[in-house]
Amino acid sequence: MDLSVRIGDLVLSNPFIVGSGPTVRSVEQIRLASGSGWAAASLKLSIDPAPYVSFPPRYRWWKKAGLHTFTAERRQNTDQALSLLEESREASGAMSLFANITYSGVDPEGWGALAKRFEEAGADAIELNFCCPNMSFNIQASGATTTKATGASLGTDFNRMSLVVEEVASSVGIPLIAKLTPENGAVAEAAAICLASGAAAVGSTANRLGIPDFDIHAPAGSVFRLQRQLSLSCLSGPWIRPLALKDTYQIRRRIGSDATVIGSGGVSDLSSTVQQIMAGADALWICTETMLRGFAWLPRLIEELEEFIEDAGCRGVRDIRDRLHDHMAPAAELSIDAGRAQLYIDKCTGCGACWTIGHCLAISHPDGITTVDPGLCTGCSTCVDICPRRAFEMIRTGCQAGPE
Ligand SMILES: Cc1cc2nc3c(=O)[nH]c(=O)nc-3n(C[C@H](O)[C@H](O)[C@H](O)COP(=O)(O)O)c2cc1C
Ligand code: SF4
Numbered sequence: 001m002d003l004s005v006r007i008g009d010l011v012l013s014n015p016f017i018v019g020s021g022p023t024v025r026s027v028e029q030i031r032l033a034s035g036s037g038w039a040a041a042s043l044k045l046s047i048d049p050a051p052y053v054s055f056p057p058r059y060r061w062w063k064k065a066g067l068h069t070f071t072a073e074r075r076q077n078t079d080q081a082l083s084l085l086e087e088s089r090e091a092s093g094a095m096s097l098f099a100n101i102t103y104s105g106v107d108p109e110g111w112g113a114l115a116k117r118f119e120e121a122g123a124d125a126i127e128l129n130f131c132c133p134n135m136s137f138n139i140q141a142s143g144a145t146t147t148k149a150t151g152a153s154l155g156t157d158f159n160r161m162s163l164v165v166e167e168v169a170s171s172v173g174i175p176l177i178a179k180l181t182p183e184n185g186a187v188a189e190a191a192a193i194c195l196a197s198g199a200a201a202v203g204s205t206a207n208r209l210g211i212p213d214f215d216i217h218a219p220a221g222s223v224f225r226l227q228r229q230l231s232l233s234c235l236s237g238p239w240i241r242p243l244a245l246k247d248t249y250q251i252r253r254r255i256g257s258d259a260t261v262i263g264s265g266g267v268s269d270l271s272s273t274v275q276q277i278m279a280g281a282d283a284l285w286i287c288t289e290t291m292l293r294g295f296a297w298l299p300r301l302i303e304e305l306e307e308f309i310e311d312a313g314c315r316g317v318r319d320i321r322d323r324l325h326d327h328m329a330p331a332a333e334l335s336i337d338a339g340r341a342q343l344y345i346d347k348c349t350g351c352g353a354c355w356t357i358g359h360c361l362a363i364s365h366p367d368g369i370t371t372v373d374p375g376l377c378t379g380c381s382t383c384v385d386i387c388p389r390r391a392f393e394m395i396r397t398g399c400q401a402g403p404e
């Protein structure tokens with residue numbers, strides 16, 4: 001079984017990387033992550049010359065929605081990050097350490113000089129933060145102005161981004177990873193540009209920017225405790241999986257099979273791990289799940305991944321990677337089976353949930369008895385998902401349904 005992943009000259013023992021964030025900002029966290037078998041950790045973002053947006057953290061975990069949100073977050077300055085890197089060397093053991101950096105000046109040379117300092121301090125790779133939507137990108141998206149262009153702001157400016165990658169690639173000998181934002185609407189193109197400019201690996205999705213579920217009776221209030229206003233917020237966790245999978249899929253399609261892709265966004269278990277790999281990821285940045293559950297759950301996940309790969313008759317991550325690609329049909333080439341809903345009336349309690357499906361003309365309830373007219377059923381299957389009693393099933397009635 002081979003779970004190893006190559007990023008330039010660096011080989012990770014498995015695909016699991018603690019994503020940059022609040023669980024990678026102390027030596028003790030590094031020790032715990034290493035002890036649980038994480039292959040790498042991306043240290044918390046450092047901003048040079050100084051973190052121009054940095055607050056004590058205020059988070060919300062919307063458990064029911066599987067959504068994590070935040071705006072206020074503490075960043076590091078370069079000296080803090082360099083100290084953390086140096087002090088973590090022993091605690092990290094076999095685990096690789098990545099420096100997640102952004103430079104807030106305008107000259108690409110500043111990026112090169114910054115990356116060099118982290119290389120000299122012992123970083124195994126440099127992660128260029130073209131992804132954080134929570135600093136200058138947030139300021140501009142909120143309608144305010146700033147002269148800064150870091151994180152996702154840079155990730156939406158392809159010219160500057162490629163100059164930065166070129167500059168850093170010529171300044172350091174360790175691999176460069178470009179952590180990208182899909183906020184530009186063209187994350188696959190951004191990935192191709194970064195690889196052409198010298199990055200050894202690319203990946204998305206960090207956080208998406210959105211507005212959390214606020215209280216309509218108190219819109220001036222905040223959903224964040226100990227934070228007075230609402231703010232455009234970073235979304236992560238299981239909720240962003242479908243978007244994150246699409247980003248990985250599109251990046252892989254665009255750049256071909258050779259380059260290394262790191263996926264991220266809502267990975268928390270075997271299924272979400274394998275989904276990312278099958279969409280095209282070689283490795284994974286995981287953050288929210290480490291915030292909620294720490295690090296010690298990884299060994300079990302690694303076992304499960306090995307079992308899954310073995311059961312599939314394969315020997316490594318690479319063998320199951322991209323499996324989704326042959327099965328993803330373009331919208332115009334779908335094969336749709338003819339069929340209809342079958343109601344098992346003995347299971348129906350007459351709760352009425354299916355009676356009001358707005359797009360369905362087939363379900364009626366004469367005398368309170370749920371009835372389906374097969375001639376009016378379009379086969380959409382919404383009733384199957386709505387019925388709390390599992391009284392519906394879809395049955396295939398034959399050959400493929402033709403286009404209308
Ligand atoms: C509180 C928090 C802070 C984060 N800080 C950083 C950061 O400093 N640098 C970075 O590249 N990504 C940062 N991220 C993004 C994560 O590393 C990760 O890519 C993203 O949250 C999606 O993965 P997840 O759903 O597993 O959290 C942060 C995420 C969270 C939730
Ligand atoms: S499959 Fe769609 S159209 Fe048919 S009964 Fe169910 S909800 Fe109505």
Ligand code: SF4
Nearest residue numbers: 348349351352354387
């Ligand atoms: S949703 Fe299910 S249980 Fe409720 S009325 Fe419809 S078939 Fe019966």
